[in-house]
Amino acid sequence: MTSTAQGELKQNPKTPVASRFSMRRQKIAEHRKSLPIASVEKRLIEEVQKNDILIIVGETGSGKTTQLPQFLFNAGFCRGGKMVGISQPSCIAAVTVAKRLAEECDVQLGQRVGYSIMFDDTTCSSTSLKYMTDALLLREALVDPLLSRYSVIIVDEAHERTVHTDVLLALLKKVQLDRSIGNKGLEVEAKTNDEIGGVLRGCQISPLKLIYNCSISTIIMSASLDARVFSEYYGGAKALHVQGRQFTVDILYTVHPVTDYAALVITIFQIHLEEKPGDILVFLTGQDEIESVERLVQERLEHLPEDKRKILPLAIFSALPSDQLMRVFAPAPIGFRKVVLATNIAETSITIPGIRYVVDPGRVKARTYDPSKGMETLDAVPTSKAQALQRSGHAGREGPGKCFRLYRQREFEKLEDSTKPEIKRCNLSNVILQLKALGYDDIFGFDFIDKPSSAIVKALAELHLLGALTDDCKLEKPAGDQMARLPLDPVYSRALILANQSNCLEEMLITVAMLSVESIFYDPPREKREEARTSRNHIASVEGDHLTYLGVYRESNEFLEAENSEEAEVDQTLRKWCKDNFVNSRSLKHARDIYRKIRGNVEQMGFNVSSCGNDMLEYRRCLAASFFLKAAQRQMDGTYRALESGEIVHIHPTSVLFRSKPECVIFNELMQTRKKYIKNLTRIDPVWSAHHHYNTEE
C-alpha cells in the first residue's frame, strides 16, 4: 500500500501536495470499493446485529481484516467509547494491518486505529479499532475479566488454531455468557467491574459480539470443515462466506513419488527453463535441507549455458540474521529469477513478492510433546491438506500461478484435513497457570474446543512442584499470582522469585531474558568460522551456557556504555558489537526488550532488583535451585541420564559444555531430533541439587 502511494509521488514530483493527497485518497477509496467484501457490507452488519456469534469464512484477498472493523465503526459499534478488538496470531500481523488501516482511514496511528503488542502499545483512550495479538487479549482478561470496553471482538485467522486462539475461543464463550447475564440487570456484574477498575461505573454492560474470521482457500472442503468445527462449538453459530480475490493456481502432481533432492532440483530447473517469468518458492523442512538444495542448485547452474544461468537462489529461515532475511523481499535483478528456499516461515508469517511458482515436497517439521517424559520432539512429517493449500496459494497472489506437488494425487487424498491444533502438541503449564489466575479452577471442566487431557495432568503437577499451586491445585498466593503475571515460562518466573530471595535478581533477569529467545549465536559463513570460534572461546564460560549468556549480555551492555551512544544510535552500536562477536543482533535486541519488560514487572511487584556482582557461586546455586527438576548426571559411557524422566540424553552441540562433559548439570530444554538432546546447561555440584530436593520433600 505504502509503495503504491510513494510510487505515485515519485512520478509526479511537481504535483501540489494537496492534490497529491486527494489523489491518494481517491486511490484508496477505489481500492476499498474494489474489494470483494465491500459489496456485502450491509448484509454483514445486519448479520452482526442479528447474531451474537458469527463465523466468517473469508478467502484470501477478501479484505476482511481491514474492512470489517471499519464497517462496524461506521455502523456505530464504537459509540460511547466502546472498542472493536481484532486479535491476530502474530505481532507482525497486528502491527502491519493496523498501520495499513490507519493509512486507509487517513488517521494518525494510535488515535482511532491502534495496535497493542507485548513491547509496544500505540492505543489511547480514543482508540476505537484495536489490533492486538491473541495472547495479549488473554492477558487483558486478567485485568478486566469481562473485557468490558469491547463491543465486538474479532478473532482473526482462527483456523490457525494457535494455543492462544484456542484458549481465547473458550474464554470468550464464557465472557459472552457472563455479560449477557449482566445485561439482564444483575447489579453484581457492574459492581465486579467497578471493583476491577473498569470504565463502566454503575452502567449496564452490553452483550459482547464475537466474530470468528477464518481465512480459507476456495478449493477444498477441509476449509469448510474448519468453519463447521467452530460453528458446532458455538452451538450452531451462523457461518458466512465472503469471496476472495485470488488468481487461479494450477496444481500439478508427480506420477511417481519424489524422494531425493536431485529430482527436486530438476523440477526447479524445469520451471526456470520452460515457464514464463515469475519467482519460485520451494518449501523445505529445515536449515540443513535448505543448505543441501542450495548447493545442488549452484552445482547444476554451472553446467548450464551462460544465458540460462539467470537464477538467484535465496535461503530463508527464522534463525537467519535479519539483513539476510530481508534479501528475499528485494526484486531479482532484471532478467533473473529468484528461487526462494524456505521453511514454514514463508507459509503464514511472511509473504514474498513476485512468487508465481510453488514447489511443495509435502513435508514439514512439526513439534510434538510427550507429557509423560516432559520431552518435545521435532520430526519431519507430511503436511495436512490445509497446509498444502496454504502453500499453493502463494503462487496466486499476483497473477495466475502453478504449484508443483512432489507427490501423487492419491497421496494428497490420504493427508489429514488440517494440522493438529497446537494445544494438543505442547507443554501447557503456562496456559494452565493463566487460566488459574483468571479464576478457572476446574481445568478439566474447561470448555476447550479440543481437550488435551494428559498434558493438563502434567502441567498441574509441574505447577505444583514449582510452588505456583497449592496441594489442592488452587493458585498459591502470592507466588502463583506473580508467576502468572510474568510473560515467561513458569519455570523462569519461579527462578526470578528465588533470585529475589538470593540477591541475584539482576543476573537472573538477564538469564531468563536470554533463555527466552532463540539462537543467540549464529553460524558464520565458512570463511569466518575460525574467527568466530576464537571469539566464542573468549566469551564462553566453563560453567555453562547460562553464565555465557550472562557474559554476552553484560559485555554488549558495557560496550554500549563505553560508546556512550545516543538513544537513536543504540541499535546501530549493538549491531556492530554483535557483528564483531558473531552474535545474532535480532535475538540480543529481543532479549533486551524482554529484560526491560520483566524488570518493570518485578519492580511493580515490589521486588528489589539487586545484583550479586561477581559472586557467581550465589548465582549458580540459585540456578541449581531454580531448575532442580531438570538435572542430568553423566554415565560411564559419557552419555547423560535425565533425573526426572530417566531418559538417556546427549549434550546438544551448541552448548558450551558440549566437549567438557561435567559430571552433573541442570538444563532447560530436552528435545528429540536425531538424538535426545539437552540444551542450555550449567555445571552444578551434585550436593546442591540433593540438598534442595531434601528441603522440598519436607
Next chain:
DNA sequence: GAGCACTGC
C-alpha cells in the same frame, strides 16, 4: 564431533 519448523505473553 555435529545440529537448530514457527509463533507468543
